[in-house]
Amino acid sequence: MLDEKTEALRDKVRHFIDTVAIPLEQPALEKDVAALDVACGQLRAQARAAGIYGPQLPREWGGLGLNWSECAVIFEEAGRGMLGPLALNCAPPDQPNMLTLLHLGTEAQKQAYLGPLTRGEKRACFAMTEPAPGAGSDPNMLQTQATRDKNGWRVNGHKKFISGGIAADFAIFPARTDEGVTLFIVPTNTPGYRVTRDIATVTGYQIGGHAEILLENCHIPDDAVLGEIGMGMKHIQLRLEPARLSHCMRFIGRARRALEIAQDYVQTRDAFGSRLSDLQQIQAMIADSHIDLHASRLMVRECATLMDRAVSVKNESAMTKIFVSEAVGRVADRCVQMMGALGVSDDTVVSCIWREARPFRIYDGANELHRAFLAKRILR
Ligand SMILES: Cc1cc2nc3c(=O)[nH]c(=O)nc-3n(C[C@H](O)[C@H](O)[C@H](O)COP(=O)(O)OP(=O)(O)OC[C@H]3O[C@@H](n4cnc5c(N)ncnc54)[C@H](O)[C@@H]3O)c2cc1C
Numbered sequence: 001m002l003d004e005k006t007e008a009l010r011d012k013v014r015h016f017i018d019t020v021a022i023p024l025e026q027p028a029l030e031k032d033v034a035a036l037d038v039a040c041g042q043l044r045a046q047a048r049a050a051g052i053y054g055p056q057l058p059r060e061w062g063g064l065g066l067n068w069s070e071c072a073v074i075f076e077e078a079g080r081g082m083l084g085p086l087a088l089n090c091a092p093p094d095q096p097n098m099l100t101l102l103h104l105g106t107e108a109q110k111q112a113y114l115g116p117l118t119r120g121e122k123r124a125c126f127a128m129t130e131p132a133p134g135a136g137s138d139p140n141m142l143q144t145q146a147t148r149d150k151n152g153w154r155v156n157g158h159k160k161f162i163s164g165g166i167a168a169d170f171a172i173f174p175a176r177t178d179e180g181v182t183l184f185i186v187p188t189n190t191p192g193y194r195v196t197r198d199i200a201t202v203t204g205y206q207i208g209g210h211a212e213i214l215l216e217n218c219h220i221p222d223d224a225v226l227g228e229i230g231m232g233m234k235h236i237q238l239r240l241e242p243a244r245l246s247h248c249m250r251f252i253g254r255a256r257r258a259l260e261i262a263q264d265y266v267q268t269r270d271a272f273g274s275r276l277s278d279l280q281q282i283q284a285m286i287a288d289s290h291i292d293l294h295a296s297r298l299m300v301r302e303c304a305t306l307m308d309r310a311v312s313v314k315n316e317s318a319m320t321k322i323f324v325s326e327a328v329g330r331v332a333d334r335c336v337q338m339m340g341a342l343g344v345s346d347d348t349v350v351s352c353i354w355r356e357a358r359p360f361r362i363y364d365g366a367n368e369l370h371r372a373f374l375a376k377r378i379l380r
Helices: 004-024 033-049 068-079 094-104 107-118 232-266 280-308 314-338 350-361 367-379
Strands: 124-126 145-149 152-163 170-177 180-187 193-198 210-221
Touching: 004 033, 004 068, 068 232, 068 280, 094 107, 094 124, 094 180, 094 232, 124 152, 152 170, 152 180, 170 232, 180 210, 180 232, 232 280, 232 314, 232 350, 280 314, 314 350, 314 367
Parallel strands: 124 170, 145 170
Antiparallel strands: 145 152, 152 210, 170 180, 193 210
């Protein structure tokens, strides 16, 4: 049961997504990183005017100050629109970037980096993954190195698949130091920081694409350290749990949207003298999809409630990420199947949702990794 305030906000966001954000969606935007930036700017102004901007942001940073349980409801609604999370400024990677800065930033870093992110004036990326033999599933394989230099640090490294990295204003990344892994924050116009390409992936609507980045003798000052020196791995963990849960929230909305479109299709399309929706195999796909979404929602909301009580959700967030990423994939896949050729075409967003769901089993920790650690913790 939702309280009245959350229900009213949910309705407002739903109305905004249906009437403002969805009409702006178009296949041309899906892979156009620059056009997405422009559309996003327009939508944010409208979201602000509608009083729905920054649901997760504290009020002093211009947001609505919602807790995780409330965010679960609002992020799902925003996620129904391909541009919804961007419009509300609760899309990755900046939603977890803002969280990281809120928790770890000094006052000066908050003013310089967090403020512009909350106002939607700048974009950032979080650059962890590296090509082999660097960090992928195993963060302990991190190769990027930061060595002490005059007045700061000299960084060398190679990063890959960095969401939002194209035309980002600054990057947050971990690097090895003598004291252990340390998080750094660096403007992307720093000499030695170079984006080498936008890596094409199956995903769409990713503001800033997926960048490959080289750090070559990149000199950064002492105040580029984010959080404590040597505590980078601990800081990253702090980011990852809420980040993956937020992904689950938005993806439930995405899958719900695909299901709405598929349901409309089967209720208007006939085959062999029957309406598709009258066929039992179609009905089973619809029922199974609602079961998947209902179970996903319950898992996410329980996890969110625990996070609001500051209870550790190590196991719960792993189980939720595994289940939801696979469930939304099943839902999107059934939607494609129910819609025949239209389902794999770009005439609706269903094909994009189906493609977007697939990588979710890989990022935020591959599901195999979560299963392995979950089982180890349980057996211990
Ligand atoms: C769309 C997208 C966006 C991304 N955005 C970012 C970003 O913004 N920033 C960033 O730093 N990274 C990002 N990544 C990278 C992502 O974090 C990595 O892909 C992920 O950590 C896995 O690393 P890898 O790709 O190197 O896979 P590898 O480490 O090479 O693993 C390959 C496969 O091996 C299997 N595997 C791994 N470990 C185990 C295990 N213990 N047990 C069993 N099987 C295992 C899994 O099936 C895994 O998929 C993104 C990736 C994608 C696809």
